[in-house]
Amino acid sequence: MLNILLERLRQGHRTIAFPASLPPLPPRYRGLPILSAGPCAPGCGSCAGVCPSRALGADADGLYLDLGRCILCGACAGACPGGRVSFSGDHRLASSTREGLILRPGTRPTVTPLEPARQKLFARSLRLRQISAGGCNACEADINVLTTIVFDLGRFGIDFVASPRHADGVVVTGPVTRNMLSAVGDTFDAVPDPRVAIAVGACAISGGLFADSPETTGGATPHLPVDLFVPGCPPHPLTILDGLLRLIGLKTP
Template identity: 55%
Template sequence: MLSVLKNRFEQGYRTCNYPKEKPAVFPRYRGRPDINKDADPSVIQACADACPQDAIDVDKKRIDMGRCVFCGTCERVSEKTFVTFTNDFEIATSSRADLLTDGTLPNLARHSKQHFKKLFGRSLQLRQVSAGGCNACEADLNVLATPFFDLARFGINFVASPRHADAIVVTGPVSRNMKTALLQTYEAVPEPRVVIAVGSCTIMGGPFYGSPEVAPGLESILPVDLFIPGCPPHPLSNLHGLLRFFK
């Protein structure tokens, strides 16, 4: 114990001040896309043709962040004349429709259910379900327990049993082999229960969209209350979504 205290004293205070202050993210991080609606139509079409996720709507000049894997192809193809990915990590929404962005700021989980805030504002217990993911989303959820993010300071914790949970956090494209386990986990969570979709795979199937082996999106199986897009979502995106929705 003394060695732990000594180590902590030497390291000093490491926890970020978010949400009071937005910490800087890595310069190459791709967050909310900024869209130039006045871009050359041929450039927009070229971006749509090159998009591996078919996430660009040419007619409405917008990007589906739920389908997008933030690979940056459209930014490179357009040479930033149509799409520029910003460092804005605050992109979680409580509505699937709000993930369709034309460059304006999305409704940042503003339409959260107020009774959820009343019920879970002081204590929120989460059960994470990896439904066939590659472990990237899971890894970025795990780091929320580190001293820098310190999720527990907000009264939010991950628990081992769904019977002790208030919400399930789903990652991965929900493979056919994981669907039954996911539904059983959901049924084991006491009501009122919350469903959180983390990552493009969970929201729309990600790179596996259209495969008969995965669901076409978590919403086709369960009612989703919070969407956190990304591939994987930045830990701060996860933290932002949880705080805006529940706190």
């Protein structure tokens, strides 16, 4: 026992200071995409052509990127001859609305806190039931990381529970396969009102790389009243945590 206590003292405090301060992210971390203003070359399409999830496109208003489909692979940045697409180290990717994930030059996603009634109820105690609806386990793993000593999700009053009847909302990962569609609906229906729904990862938002598969149903977006969209493939744990805290009205850097 003495050796255990000595080792614990040697290791010191492991929980990050976030949201009081932002922990350093590795240089190779690829965060919020940045689109620069300016015209594309006529008929170019180089960046859109290499995007595996068809997240990039152009319309009458110019270049846009659907962060809800983007897997942050970075292929577009290397393919754009004009350098109009780049990636920052900004972890703040979450949005309150699906439309807020459509990026254009000078825009970024934002999270609007829940309305006062739900915010007051959930700000100090938010219990969530996670639903893996056909995911590859990457998003699920990064959600699980939030419960470790490094992020310590419980210090914010947020925890994951086993039963939807004990939950305040659901967190859906995966493209929601046909086999999981009824389970997602039944689980959400079992959560008592008022409740929240959160879509984590490109698959849960849009179907991601599996959007064209007849075995998937486009993620949680078509089936649930989603309150928070957390894009990525998978999202960094800090991105998920930042979105959750903003949703319940806590300030983050």
